[in-house]
Amino acid sequence: MMNLSSRLKELRDLKNRIVLITGASSGIGQATAFEVARRGAIVVLVARNELKLNQVAQQCMLYSGRPAFAFALDVADADAIDKTLTKIRHEVGAVDVVINAAGFGDMEPAVDTDPEVTERMFSVNVLGLIYITRQLAGEMIDKHYGAIINIASVAAKIPTPKAAVYTATKTAVLGYSDVLRQELRPFGIQVTTVNPGPVATNFFNVADQDGDYLARVANFTVTPQLVAERLVDTIGYHVREITVPRYFAAAAVAYHLFPTMGDFVIDQLFKSRTPKHVELSNGDQSDDENGAEDNSAADTDDPTEAPE
Numbered sequence: 001m002m003n004l005s006s007r008l009k010e011l012r013d014l015k016n017r018i019v020l021i022t023g024a025s026s027g028i029g030q031a032t033a034f035e036v037a038r039r040g041a042i043v044v045l046v047a048r049n050e051l052k053l054n055q056v057a058q059q060c061m062l063y064s065g066r067p068a069f070a071f072a073l074d075v076a077d078a079d080a081i082d083k084t085l086t087k088i089r090h091e092v093g094a095v096d097v098v099i100n101a102a103g104f105g106d107m108e109p110a111v112d113t114d115p116e117v118t119e120r121m122f123s124v125n126v127l128g129l130i131y132i133t134r135q136l137a138g139e140m141i142d143k144h145y146g147a148i149i150n151i152a153s154v155a156a157k158i159p160t161p162k163a164a165v166y167t168a169t170k171t172a173v174l175g176y177s178d179v180l181r182q183e184l185r186p187f188g189i190q191v192t193t194v195n196p197g198p199v200a201t202n203f204f205n206v207a208d209q210d211g212d213y214l215a216r217v218a219n220f221t222v223t224p225q226l227v228a229e230r231l232v233d234t235i236g237y238h239v240r241e242i243t244v245p246r247y248f249a250a251a252a253v254a255y256h257l258f259p260t261m262g263d264f265v266i267d268q269l270f271k272s273r274t275p276k277h278v279e280l281s282n283g284d285q286s287d288d289e290n291g292a293e294d295n296s297a298a299d300t301d302d303p304t305e306a307p308e
């Protein structure tokens with residue numbers, strides 16, 4: 001009988017392993033690509049921006065001394081996923097490790113979030129991840145070998161205002177990965193979720209254009225390199241999930257044990273937030289529940305300008 005644990009252990013040495021990373025053109029995905037390349041892996045980089053992917057691939061080749069591959073793909077496009085994974089199978093080979101990092105957020109109050117943005121976020125953060133994982137997991141089952149690492153978020157453990165849809169997508173990633181782990185463990189396949197807290201990447205330029213959300217969490221921000229190192233250190237181990245930085249894991253446990261207290265603390269941190277929807281519909285009477293008092297904010301584009 002094959003020793004499945006020792007097969008997984010082989011992945012602790014990444015030399016010449018094929019590692020596919022989505023969202024590799026920037027941030028956590030890019031830092032992870034550099035980290036696995038430093039450890040000798042053959043990287044397969046996936047994202048939409050081909051130019052950036054090629055630059056990352058060049059750098060990876062310098063780090064690893066091995067080939068690196070770039071494939072432009074919108075992970076919200078299920079047909080394109082099929083075609084790209086077929087191409088990768090033929091041009092590169094069977095993937096040993098997949099790291100699903102492609103994703104984006106839109107830090108808006110729930111009532112202000114555009115349905116199209118909601119659908120797009122689910123297509124990229126959840127469905128794209130599920131479709132890619134499903135195909136590669138099937139190949140790993142045949143080999144009795146492989147690792148799947150999905151980037152979720154601390155947002156799925158400790159919910160905060162202005163992140164309802166994003167939190168919903170990342171909670172879906174956690175739930176999907178938890179079941180996948182149970183199903184794939186008998187085949188010796190690792191399934192790990194990574195829950196980063198705020199990370200200094202392009203993420204906030206996309207998700208939080210007024211900088212308000214980042215201002216609330218700036219003190220907790222870590223580098224993408226730290227996330228990448230912690231993530232890559234799990235490869236070859238049956239690690240359930242990691243949280244970066246670690247203290248957010250303790251905070252998440254505290255939140256789930258004492259949710260009312262947790263909501264109070266979050267309320268203090270995010271005080272003075274008022275949905276644009278409420279301000280506009282109330283006209284000269286802003287929703288004061290969270291301390292928002294400046295009625296003139298209803299005339300501005302910025303829903304978060306109420307004084308503290």
Ligand SMILES: NC(=O)c1ccc[n+]([C@@H]2O[C@H](COP(=O)([O-])OP(=O)(O)OC[C@H]3O[C@@H](n4cnc5c(N)ncnc54)[C@H](OP(=O)(O)O)[C@@H]3O)[C@@H](O)[C@H]2O)c1
Nearest residue numbers: 023025026027028047048049075102103198199201202203
């Ligand atoms: N930064 C944080 O504070 C933080 C915290 C917790 C979790 N996360 C999660 O970590 C992951 C990486 O985020 P990041 O912080 O590294 O942000 P980032 O620098 O903005 O990187 C996002 C990556 O996702 C790719 N991407 C976005 N939409 C895509 C699509 N439709 N198809 C293919 N690729 C797509 C982007 O590449 P292209 O634009 O080239 O497609 C980029 O490579 C995301 O899942 C994010 O939700 C981030």
